[in-house]
Amino acid sequence: MNKGVELYKKSTTGLAAMLLSVAVLSGVFIAAPVQSAEYKIDTQGAHAFIQFKVSHLGYSFVMGRFNEFSGEFNFDAQNINDAKVSVTINTQSVDSNHAERDKHLRGKDFLNTAAFPKATFVSTSVVEQGDKKFTINGDLTFNGVTKPISIDALAIGAGKDPWGGYRAGFSGTTRFKMKDYNMRMDLGPASAYVDLTLVVEGIKQ
Amino acid sequence: MFKNQLSGYGIIAILLHWLSAALIIGLFGLGWWMVDLSYYSQWYQQAPHIHKSVGLILLLLTLLRLLWNMVNIKPAPLAQHKKWQQLSARWAQRSMYLIMLSIMFSGVLISTADGRSIWVFDWFELPAPKVLIADQAVVAGNIHQWLAYTLIGLVFIHTLAALKHHFFDKDQTLMRMLKLKNAK
Numbered sequence: 001m002n003k004g005v006e007l008y009k010k011s012t013t014g015l016a017a018m019l020l021s022v023a024v025l026s027g028v029f030i031a032a033p034v035q036s037a038e039y040k041i042d043t044q045g046a047h048a049f050i051q052f053k054v055s056h057l058g059y060s061f062v063m064g065r066f067n068e069f070s071g072e073f074n075f076d077a078q079n080i081n082d083a084k085v086s087v088t089i090n091t092q093s094v095d096s097n098h099a100e101r102d103k104h105l106r107g108k109d110f111l112n113t114a115a116f117p118k119a120t121f122v123s124t125s126v127v128e129q130g131d132k133k134f135t136i137n138g139d140l141t142f143n144g145v146t147k148p149i150s151i152d153a154l155a156i157g158a159g160k161d162p163w164g165g166y167r168a169g170f171s172g173t174t175r176f177k178m179k180d181y182n183m184r185m186d187l188g189p190a191s192a193y194v195d196l197t198l199v200v201e202g203i204k205q
Numbered sequence: 206m207f208k209n210q211l212s213g214y215g216i217i218a219i220l221l222h223w224l225s226a227a228l229i230i231g232l233f234g235l236g237w238w239m240v241d242l243s244y245y246s247q248w249y250q251q252a253p254h255i256h257k258s259v260g261l262i263l264l265l266l267t268l269l270r271l272l273w274n275m276v277n278i279k280p281a282p283l284a285q286h287k288k289w290q291q292l293s294a295r296w297a298q299r300s301m302y303l304i305m306l307s308i309m310f311s312g313v314l315i316s317t318a319d320g321r322s323i324w325v326f327d328w329f330e331l332p333a334p335k336v337l338i339a340d341q342a343v344v345a346g347n348i349h350q351w352l353a354y355t356l357i358g359l360v361f362i363h364t365l366a367a368l369k370h371h372f373f374d375k376d377q378t379l380m381r382m383l384k385l386k387n388a389k
Contacts, residue, residue, distance in 0.1 A: 092340070099318035103342035187244050 037076040039168055039202025041087070043069060047169075047201035050089060054178075058190030064096030064105075066119075073202055075168060077155070083126040085136055087198070089119040109185035110178075116144045124148070132156075136172060142181040149174055151198070166204040173197050206385060209277040213381045218277065221270045222382055226360075228263045229305070232256060233357050257316060258325045264309040271302065283376050301359055308352045314345035 041048045050066045071087035091113040094105045106113040123138035136151040151172040158168035175195050178185070208215040214222075239252035282291045316323050317333035318341035324330045338344060370378035 097319070099321070099342040100316060103315065103318075103346055106343055185244065 037074055038205040039073050039075060040205055041069075041071040041073070042167070042201045042203050043071075047167075049197075049199045050087075051197045051199075053195040053197070054187065054193070055191045057188060062096060062101075064094060064102075066090065066093050067095050068093035071121075071200070072205075073170075073200075075155075075170075075202070080126055080128045080134070083123075083134075085121065085123040085126075085138070087121045087200075090117065091119050091142075092117055104185075110143075110183045112143050112182075116142075119143075121149075121151075126153075140174075140176065142176075143183060145181045147176070147180055149176060161203075167201050168204070169199070169201040171197065171199045209280055211278060211281045213280050213377075213385065215277070216385060217273055218270075219382060219385070221266065221273065225263065225266060225270065225305075228259060228266070229356065229360065232260055232263065233353055235259075236353065254324070254326075257312070257323050260309055260312050261323060261325045261331060264306075264313075267302070267305055267309070280381065283378060285374070285376055286378075297359065297363065301356065301363070304352050304356045304359070308349055308356060311345040311349040311352065315342050315349060318342035318345065 048069075048071075050069055051063060052065065053061050053063050056062045066089045068090035069087055071085065073083070073085040075083050091111045092106060094102055094111060094113070096102055096105065105111055111119075119140075119142045121138055121140050123136050125137045127135045127137070129135055132155040134153040134155070136153050138149065138151070139146050140149040151174045153170050153172040156169040156171055159166070161167045173195065175193050177192055178187075178194055179192065206215060207217050209218055235252060235256050239248065239256060242249050242252060282294070286294075313323065313331070313334070314337070317331075318336060320333045320336060322330040322332045367379045367382075370376050371380070
């Protein structure tokens with residue numbers, strides 16, 4: 001940097017050269033934080049979704065979502081060892097498009113939201129699988145129970161958005177047994193699992 | 206005979222009282238039982254449907270009953286009842302009506318919290334009132350549950366008091382609600 005500035009000072013003392021040197025300097029400083037690649041999940045603009053799917057009787061599925069959550073991730077394709085994700089879900093916001101069922105889901109048979117208003121996922125490691133696929137290992141806490149779980153993730157795309165920001169989008173799926181998280185309602189053998197899908201867009205900070 | 210007199214209740218008031226008693230106790234038992242049904246029980250869908258249908262019928266009956274009370278005279282308190290007994294009887298009655306109505310309205314607010322209507326058997330449907338609050342089903346559900354326990358507690362005291370009047374005080378309190386006075 002100093003070399004560059006001195007070079008410019010030597011070659012010319014004009015205003016244009018000073019402006020140029022400032023531009024070069026600021027360019028360097030802007031470039032520096034890009035390497036850390038912190039992203040905030042765009043829940044503000046609702047370009048992020050956490051959906052769940054549970055078999056109904058083995059014949060079809062009940063689908064729903066969590067309307068309120070927040071999270072951030074750190075992702076740099078060149079440095080996957082530093083990648084991490086954390087998401088916090090407001091369990092109260094469970095929405096299966098049926099108030100009576102949602103009441104049941106919030107109750108002690110399922111999410112017990114009065115006692116456990118937050119569910120979290122915090123990654124412990126991210127492993128690249130090639131072809132834009134990753135395995136995100138981490139701890140999932142639901143209903144006060146924390147268990148390790150793996151999310152199969154896909155980097156969907158990334159780039160500048162039309163409004164001056166930079167975005168990266170991922171999808172992730174995982175599956176867990178409701179019993180493992182102390183959800184005591186028995187919906188039958190075909191309905192023992194929940195499939196959780198996250199589709200999130202992060203805005204680079 | 207149909208209307209109340211100063212000396213006792215008319216047949217309409219008596220029938221409404223005992224019908225309400227049967228429905229309230231039945232609804233409480235049904236509600237208590239149905240919330241713990243397993244998902245594969247044949248009653249899992251049917252029991253709440255019956256609970257809601259009968260509950261709405263009771264709501265209609267209770268509104269008619271209050272209307273009937275308004276157009277009727279109230280039988281005079283029994284002479285041997287002390288002032289505090291008369292006063293507490295009146296307030297016990299008022300609070301039971303208030304709690305009954307609150308239970309039934311909160312019940313409606315659970316099922317209609319997302320704008321769905323409630324079917325009364327397959328006869329007709331009650332359209333959903335405007336959704337009031339975000340977490341309506343849960344809030345209304347808690348109110349519904351705890352007021353139901355309160356009401357059943359009051360029913361228990363109410364029953365003990367009626368039996369006490371009948372067997373210990375040997376007055377007409379219970380009999381006035383069981384049979385008509387012979388006089389017109």
